Amino acid sequence: MQTPEDEQQTPPTLQELAGRSLLKDKSRAILALEDLPIQLFPPLFMEAFNRRHTEVLKKMVQAWPFTRLPLGALMNTLQLGMIRVALDGLDMLAAQQDRP
Numbered sequence: 001m002q003t004p005e006d007e008q009q010t011p012p013t014l015q016e017l018a019g020r021s022l023l024k025d026k027s028r029a030i031l032a033l034e035d036l037p038i039q040l041f042p043p044l045f046m047e048a049f050n051r052r053h054t055e056v057l058k059k060m061v062q063a064w065p066f067t068r069l070p071l072g073a074l075m076n077t078l079q080l081g082m083i084r085v086a087l088d089g090l091d092m093l094a095a096q097q098d099r100p
Contacts, residue, residue: 015040019047029056038065049074054085061089062096 012020022029022044029048036044041064048057061069069090074083 015043016047019044020051023048023051023053023056026053026055029053030059033059033063041065049079049082049086052079052082054082057082057085058089058092061086062093 019040022032041060045057045060045064047053048060069086071083071086074086
């Protein structure tokens with residue numbers, strides 16, 4: 001019989017494992033952003049945010065393929081430093097001349 005703790009301990013998905021593996025090498029992760037399918041951006045963004053991969057997070061914000069970047073949901077976390085990193089990425093994006 002499963003206990004409530006067993007139910008909470010679900011193994012990571014293949015997508016989560018791939019994201020973790022990619023984030024182990026920051027240079028590789030940043031280079032992969034060019035070819036990353038857009039459906040993988042949100043989960044990889046959350047993985048980078050939760051694991052505090054600051055440089056990758058900044059680059060992900062700059063390469064974000066969607067019209068909205070919903071940072072509001074992150075405001076409930078206690079990782080204010082990581083929210084600042086995401087905002088820094090937005091500042092860098094705004095400073096670029098060739099992007100709207």
